[in-house]
Amino acid sequence: MKIIEIEGGKKLTGTIRISGAKNATVALIPAAILTDEEATICNVPEITDTEALCDILELLKVKVNRSTESVVINPSEMENVEITEPYSKKLRASYYFMGALLGKYKKAVMYFPGGCSIGERPIDLHLKGFEALGAKVTTEKNKYTVEAEELKGANIYLDIASVGATINIMLAAVKAKGITVIDNAAKEPEIVNVATFLNNMGAKITGAGTSTIKIEGVEKLHKCFHEVIPDRIEAGTYIIIGALCGEMLKIDNVIPEHIDPLLSKLEEIGVNFEVGRDHITVLESGNDLKSTTVKTAVFPGFPTDLQQPFTVLLTQANGMSRVIETIWENRFMHIPYLNQLGSRIVVKNQTAEIVGPTKLTATSVAATDLRAGAAMVAAALIAEGKTKIANAEHILRGYEQIVEKLVSVGARIELKEI
Numbered sequence: 001m002k003i004i005e006i007e008g009g010k011k012l013t014g015t016i017r018i019s020g021a022k023n024a025t026v027a028l029i030p031a032a033i034l035t036d037e038e039a040t041i042c043n044v045p046e047i048t049d050t051e052a053l054c055d056i057l058e059l060l061k062v063k064v065n066r067s068t069e070s071v072v073i074n075p076s077e078m079e080n081v082e083i084t085e086p087y088s089k090k091l092r093a094s095y096y097f098m099g100a101l102l103g104k105y106k107k108a109v110m111y112f113p114g115g116c117s118i119g120e121r122p123i124d125l126h127l128k129g130f131e132a133l134g135a136k137v138t139t140e141k142n143k144y145t146v147e148a149e150e151l152k153g154a155n156i157y158l159d160i161a162s163v164g165a166t167i168n169i170m171l172a173a174v175k176a177k178g179i180t181v182i183d184n185a186a187k188e189p190e191i192v193n194v195a196t197f198l199n200n201m202g203a204k205i206t207g208a209g210t211s212t213i214k215i216e217g218v219e220k221l222h223k224c225f226h227e228v229i230p231d232r233i234e235a236g237t238y239i240i241i242g243a244l245c246g247e248m249l250k251i252d253n254v255i256p257e258h259i260d261p262l263l264s265k266l267e268e269i270g271v272n273f274e275v276g277r278d279h280i281t282v283l284e285s286g287n288d289l290k291s292t293t294v295k296t297a298v299f300p301g302f303p304t305d306l307q308q309p310f311t312v313l314l315t316q317a318n319g320m321s322r323v324i325e326t327i328w329e330n331r332f333m334h335i336p337y338l339n340q341l342g343s344r345i346v347v348k349n350q351t352a353e354i355v356g357p358t359k360l361t362a363t364s365v366a367a368t369d370l371r372a373g374a375a376m377v378a379a380a381l382i383a384e385g386k387t388k389i390a391n392a393e394h395i396l397r398g399y400e401q402i403v404e405k406l407v408s409v410g411a412r413i414e415l416k417e418i
Helices: 022-034 048-059 092-105 124-132 163-173 189-200 232-245 256-269 304-314 335-341 370-382 402-408
Strands: 002-007 012-017 039-042 063-067 070-074 107-111 136-140 143-147 155-157 179-183 204-206 212-216 224-227 246-252 272-275 279-284 293-295 317-324 344-348 351-356 364-366 386-390 412-417
Touching: 002 370, 012 232, 012 402, 022 039, 022 048, 022 070, 022 092, 022 163, 022 189, 022 232, 048 063, 048 070, 048 092, 092 107, 092 124, 092 143, 092 163, 124 136, 124 143, 124 155, 124 163, 163 179, 163 189, 163 212, 189 204, 189 224, 232 246, 232 256, 232 272, 232 279, 232 304, 232 370, 256 272, 256 279, 256 304, 293 304, 304 317, 304 335, 304 351, 304 370, 335 344, 335 364, 335 370, 364 370, 370 386, 370 402, 402 412
Parallel strands: 012 246, 039 224, 155 179, 293 317, 364 386
Antiparallel strands: 002 386, 002 412, 039 070, 063 070, 107 143, 136 143, 179 212, 204 212, 246 279, 272 279, 317 351, 344 351
16 A cells, blocks of 8 residues: 655645646547557556556557657557456546447447446446437446447437536447537547547537537547646645645646636635636735635536645635535545544535634544545645545546655655555
8 A cells, every 4th residue: 555644734835737637638549449549649648557558558559659648549550348347447537448449340349447436337338328319238246248230320418518528428439420510518528639539530520618629530540649638626736725724836738718616715714826828826925715605517517526635725724615416425535634633514415514713733644536636635735743644545537746746846655655
């Protein structure tokens, strides 16, 4: 098991450069197998989710050449083999191979995906989309077989604007005959990034970033070069950390429009920051922050992936704040650990009530999932004493070189194996 140890109370100054978006990368890598030629993806973060997806590529006999910040994927000798449970359960995003393999071979066999335990995470919307395109889905315990004699374009309405289902249906539909229309599609920037990648390979996708996406099927996709967008969740996490303990902390390689909801809330509660063309600078950590209410929502609302780190910031605000979680029912698993550190938070149904400001004191805590782990890091950086965060593997799934980045701006943090 990996643990992260943090000596709190240090002011952070300098520049942190944001890596490529995890939530785009984990879809782009499976999408690359839709071509029979070579696809080069750059600005790829070195995180364990990326490694797990490359392992699946190698299982499929896809040639993978990884260098600094780029992955070259060549599926010219690929084999459509079953993706077994040890591979699929490593991460949630393994399910994108289901759509990509179905789109390429008209058949995919794999086990139910893994990922963080933040609530019920069914893939029924994905499967309904595949069925609408003409596929038959059969299940045997945790094993899914999705196959079709032919995929035909269809009009598909998503009951929930799911990012995963939107992307997976796109992957399956790019080579389907005719036109596919996805209504109530998710609008996240990562979806636009994946659609751009597919279009660079020769797909015909319009409307990505809106609630209606149109896909005109093509017979073949060709080689391409593509860049992953900056990670808005990583950027938001470090900006929140800057609000907690930063002094002239610059967060570089950011698309500010992607984090507008966070910036609006930070301004509302009194955080002092400046917005540049491609960076955010937190001028100083605030001592007189105001309480607020935050409600998570699908993009362009306040992202659920930033709710947990933002909760830490609200422990330092004056008065009672409320965080209302509307996306995942188990997204408050970090709260008991925050309370162990000294916060005063009560969870009622899907609302966390935070009374602040409170002094945090170091203790031993755990990362229950990726973003809860980020919250623990944020809390430990302002806690008095040395905090030990167990299950740090969760954090490494989504934050490239988090230890090195924080050390570079003045944090006292170490990653250890026990």
